[in-house]
Amino acid sequence: xxxxxxxxxxxxxxxxxxxxxxxxxxxxxxxxxxxxxxxxxxxxxxxxxxxxxxxxxxxxxxxxxxxxxxxxxxxxxxxxxxxxxxxxxxxxxxxxxxxxxxxxxxxxxxxxxxxxxxxxxxxxxxxxxxxxxxxxxxxxxxxxxxxxxxxxxxxxxxxxxxxxxxxxxxxxxxxxxxxxxxxxxxxxxxxxxxxxxxxxxxxxx
Ligand code: URA
Ligand code: SF4
Numbered sequence: 010x011x012x013x014x015x016x017x018x019x020x021x022x023x024x025x026x027x028x029x030x031x032x033x034x035x036x037x038x039x040x041x042x043x044x045x046x047x048x049x050x051x052x053x054x055x056x057x058x059x060x061x062x063x064x065x066x067x068x069x070x071x072x073x074x075x076x077x078x079x080x081x082x083x084x085x086x087x088x089x090x091x092x093x094x095x096x097x098x099x100x101x102x103x104x105x106x107x108x109x110x111x112x113x114x115x116x117x118x119x120x121x122x123x124x125x126x127x128x129x130x131x132x133x134x135x136x137x138x139x140x141x142x143x144x145x146x147x148x149x150x151x152x153x154x155x156x157x158x159x160x161x162x163x164x165x166x167x168x169x170x171x172x173x174x175x176x177x178x179x180x181x182x183x184x185x186x187x188x189x190x191x192x193x194x195x196x197x198x199x200x201x202x203x204x205x206x207x208x209x210x211x212x213x214x
Contacts (some may be wrong), residue, residue: 010047010123011045012045012123012124012125013045015045015119015123016045016120016123016124019040019116019119019120019123020040020041022116023038023040023096023116024037024038024040024081026038026096026097026113026116027106028112028113029097029109029112029113030097030109031095031097031098031099031109032097034097034098034100035056035061035097036061036062036098036107037060037061037062037063037064038056038096038097039055039056039060039061039064039065039066039088039092039096039097039098040088040092040096040097040116040162041066041091041092041093041100041120042065042066042090042091042092043069043086043087043088043089043091044073044087044088044089045088045090045123045124046124047088047089047090047124047126048095048126048127048128048191049089049090049126049127049128049129049130049187049191050083050089050090050091050092050095050121050124050126050128050129051067051075051089051090051091051129051130051132052092052093052117052129052130052131052132052136052139052165053066053067053071053091053094053132053133053136054092054093054094054095054104054105054132054133054135054136054166055090055093055094055095055096055097055098055099055105055135056093056095056096056097056098057071057098057102057168058098058102060074061071061098066091066092066093067086067091067167069135070168070172071166071167071168071172072167074121074167074168074170074171075091075132076177078167078180078181078184079184081181081184081185082185082188083188088173090120090124090126091138091142092117092120093117093136094110094113094114094117094135094136094139095109095110095113096116097113098114104135105135110135110139111144111148112191114139117139125159126159126161127156127158127159127191127194127195127197128153128159128160128161128162128187128190128191128194129159129161129162130154130161130163130164130187131161131162131164132164132165132166132167133146133165133166133168133169134146135194137149137163140154140156140161140163141154141161141163144163146163146165149163150163150164150165150179150183151163151164151179151182151183151186153186153190155197158197159194159197160190160193160194160197162183162186162187162190164180164184164197165179165180165183167180172212
């Protein structure tokens with residue numbers, strides 16, 4: 010299937026998905042949005058109140074900050090694909106649970122495979138953990154690693170930066186690295202290799 014068709018198929022499946030208990034309380038599932046040929050994919054945590062109301066990712070306060078961060082590198086949300094680890098809102102915005110993340114993982118993996126971006130930015134620790142299990146975000150934020158032929162760059166979640174003013178500068182500085190990383194990522198072979206499971210083996214780019 011072509012990438013657009015696959016993204017539409019995933020969105021349609023997510024809209025009626027009952028694979029985990031979050032389907033009971035959601036108003037709208039939030040599959041994610043953006044161009045199928047995006048170079049850059051952002052992966053957040055999960056829908057919050059506003060996302061659940063609208064069925065769109067990052068449309069609340071964290072989304073406004075994400076848009077500001079994108080503007081700081083002369084980009085806009087229309088140019089990138091934005092999605093989350095879990096597609097339905099956890100009640101009261103609690104953290105996603107392991108069984109929910111596992112139940113939803115196939116959708117995210119299929120989205121990434123369809124888009125085949127050069128660079129993935131993980132926002133917060135839950136999306137980071139999909140690529141770097143057992144690593145602390147304070148140790149690797151802003152550091153790009155090659156995972157399965159693409160660059161993955163962990164960053165703090167914009168919502169964390171809104172709650173913790175000292176993180177704001179850190180997120181802004183990490184974002185400022187992106188244009189250079191996107192440019193350099195074109196050189197990486199797109200050959201798919203198994204992701205390293207041992208964080209010590211990750212090659213920092
Ligand atoms: N926070 C997230 O992680 N994702 C959203 O879509 C909105 C807020
Ligand atoms: Fe399905 Fe994911 Fe929603 Fe759970 S969070 S119901 S697995 S789409």
